[in-house]
Amino acid sequence: MAEHPQTFAELFKFYHEYVKLLYSSVQVENELPTELLFELNATLDHVSRHWCYAETEKEVVEKAYSHLKRSCLDVFKLRVKKAVDQYNELTAIEISIIDNGEYERNLKSLIQKIRCAATEARRLEGLVKNAKDGNIQAFEAWHPVFDDCVRLEKDFYYHPKLNWAKKNGLWRKVKGFVLGVITGAICLAFLERPLSELLRWCFDRLIGFCQHHGG
């Protein structure tokens, strides 16, 4: 096969070998972004033009291929967005208590790795945008990013101790609140009299000050 598909057979091979896998990785959530479907619709439209409007096979394959590539890049970006959202969700939980802080350290290091690699893949994408078959190089840069995003979901977002951390975090908050109320009540019991005396003294001084300056 050439560097990029030139015939229908090669185009559909690319679809089955590559695009369909990425499509399945999105479909598994039972939700499909319409933008992804638009790219696939556009692909079909270009292909059909070979028979309906006598456009050459090479021409329609090239156009269809560019839409398929776009759909793949969209899937990579969606995966990174999902990983970042999952990370933000996790940081709202008391995760420092899991595995003596090891979980949190590894999670932070992984998200940092994802961000750096995704930034590099995007940089590469921009650099080779106009080069012939350039996007393919960018695809290869996205593969480790995709892999790390899946790792974040499977190893961190669905970590077996996460429910325990959620419950524990909630219990810590409740405990903190109850302790705060008790401490407040104790302080109030001890300081009620001196506080009220202090307030009364301040109030008297204020009244005295006003009377002195007023009349």
Next chain:
Amino acid sequence: MPPLSIIQTGSLRQLEVSVERLTGKTVNDLRQFSIEDYRLELETRHKRPLRFVSRFPFIGRGNVMRDRIINSAKIEKQLDAMLR
């Protein structure tokens, strides 16, 4: 089917392993299943019909939204901000 020559074999394998892990299916199954059969299987598993969602402007190349016009430069900026 012979391996795809557009993508380097090692790199493609890494992606295949990730997709297998994510979907719980072998890549051979995913390639051979019709997307319609896979959809029906997922709908049964999730006990609800497939949903269509919009991820625009995060992805997609259109520039007209219901309430505003957004250009591709702004879309790119949003993505860069997320990666910071």
